[in-house]
Amino acid sequence: MSTESCIFCQIVAGNAPADVLHRDELVVAFRDIRQAAPTHILIVPARHVRSLMDLRPGDDGLLGHMFAVAQELAVQEKMGTRGYRVVVNTGPDGGQTVFHLHLHLLGGRRMHWPPG
Ligand code: 5GP
Ligand code: ZN
DSSP states (O other), X not given: OOGGGOHHHHHHHTSSOOOEEEXXXXXXXXXXXXXXXXXXXXXXXXXOOOSGGGOOTTOHHHHHHHHHHXXXXXXXTXXXXXXXXXXXXXXXXHXXXXXXXXXXEEESSOOOSSOO
16 A cells, blocks of 8 residues: 555644644554544554564564653653553454554553454
């Protein structure tokens, strides 16, 4: 998929609206348009990466940084003490619908297990 047709690339580029909470050279974080929990934030690489399956050797730093941003936003959203959930849906069976890698950061309520 080209970056022109990828909604998350459009948000990264500032060409589509989003409630952006964090932006740096590696990642952008914004609120999910369909809130599945009181706090529901997506953390995406600035570069188009289709899914976890498309990470390359050398992307460890990117992945680590995505989780560091998740931790920072969790504290900012006051979820640091009670906890939260980070999810990466991968491929059709994993429930991925937008094929630009993203962490879902979910919290503000008690999560259920196992997920559906
Ligand atoms: P997935 O199902 O791929 O794991 O998650 C994709 C997420 O992206 C969904 O939770 C969906 O609500 C969200 N989403 C899809 N389109 C947009 C959009 O245009 N803006 C925002 N902020 N979120 C979106
Ligand atoms: Zn993209």
